[in-house]
Amino acid sequence: MSSDVLPMNSDESQAADTPKPTSWWARYRLPIILAVIAVSFYVVSIVSIMYGRGGA
């Protein structure tokens, strides 16, 4: 299985079972957003102590 599979939309409101080809961004935005969130939490946990606690 390669990584270039098409996302399958399970929304039952869509009548057709065949999804339209999607863009690179549509395909990868969810994992990218999750990765950005994870990295942000890492940075915030350090920065908040450096400045938040230090300033108190």
Add this chain to the structure above:
Amino acid sequence: MSYSDTAHHGDDHDHHGPAPGLKRWLYTTNHKDIGTLYLWFSLLMFFIGGAMALIIRAELFQPGIQIVDPMFFNSMTTMHAIVMIFGVVMPAFVGLANWMIPMMLGAPDMALPRLNNWSFWIMPFAFTIMLSTLFMDSGGPAGGWTLYPPLTLQMGDSFAFVIFAIHFMGISSVMGSINIVATIFNMRAPGMTLMKMPLFVWTWLITAYLLIATIPVFAGAVTMLLTDRYFGTSFFSAAGGGDPVMFQHIFWFFGHPEVYILILPAFGIISSIIPTFARKPLFGYDSMVYATASIAFLSFIVWAHHMFTTGMPLAAELFFMFSTMMISVPTGVKVFNWVATMWKGAMTFETPMLFAIGFVIMFTIGGLSGLMLAITPADIQYHGTYFVVAHFHYVLVPGAIYSLIAATYYWIPKWTGNMYDEKLGKIHFWTSTIFVNVLFFPMHFVGLAGMPRRIPDYSLQFADWNMIASIGAFGFGFAQLLFVWVVVKCVRGGAKATDEVWEGAVGLEWTVASPAPYHTFETAPSRQLIDKNHF
């Protein structure tokens, strides 16, 4: 044209079988291969972590320093926890997720197969680095798996290796979680709505979010430990204006959700097994989903119940006490639903069901002692005693580990195409269940009597129960060799499994052949098939 025709047109990659030899395992992007790698890896780590546990119990067989020096004993308690949490339970659940989630959703594979390969292969490197510290001059980490400063900062230069390894474990977990979320949202077969997903998928979806939210915070905390140790910062050093208690807050902001990371997928497994062998639909599917989400939410606002003895304002103590107690409500919903599913069911007691029932009973014992620990004034007495050790081992061994064993017995016919030896499976269950209670129940008594945890020596008054616990430990440890024998025997052969395997089994994974073909659901399952095979 079906989905599959569209997606795989001209994609020869998907139509060949596994590569020969070692290459298959090194380069594989197949979710089943990667699931198998995770499961064998966690089994290996289970015996490494188990050997550490037996060293601990051998030392505690009698009072006095018996076998190992105290520093090595401390290394064993620390490494045992790290190995069991990060090397056994978490990878095993990820392995099960890899194997089962695509099949349960009618998907051909995980959403990000190359990332999947990378997620796995980071783990052996991380644990090689971690375990290598035991052979270094300064020894392995010995300040407890919680890595509290200032104690943990006093260890030798193997500390850097430990921090490096933990970062790698975290990266692996986060990548695996992102992959699972992306798979669940992007790869479900048409018609597989969220509320038709098996509970195992639901619990993993919520667990993956917990991992993405908390592992980076843990990574931040250990990065700060590293800079305190090597780069002159004072995040957690009181001498430099830092705050060691702050580390505990950050650690447990990760650590308490981590507890649920270790148990929510177990809830999903048990919610799959009990309906099968009770031959009834799961009672209260919707409430199970909402209860799982509630537990996940509450897990973020209870962390300081691990820190009642550090001293905090009364209002904070009350908040964390009551929020912790609230977790028993959604957890109680789950236990009630499992019992209600069994109620008046046409039950049979094959090995997976025995382990599932064992889970429900003994996890509840661990949950109840957790409720006792939530009560602040009581916790101030129990804190740091063997009562806490008894509590979390009841949750994790007859809890999480039992769910993993149950899952293996339940799904191994689908993985291998062979039935396991039922008689040996039942012997495994009963020996494990007897010895696990002989091992952990006495810890309640010595804990309530005041025996502190993480010590190689103890007062004479605790001698009898410690001896009994150690006998239980060796019995439980040897019982797991039987498990390995059953698994190996099943992999090598046995009575052929049918496609459905279990009479009452529901789910798309039971609609494919046994053993599951290398590639499944290259053509998405029909809506009719999905509607016939969901909870």
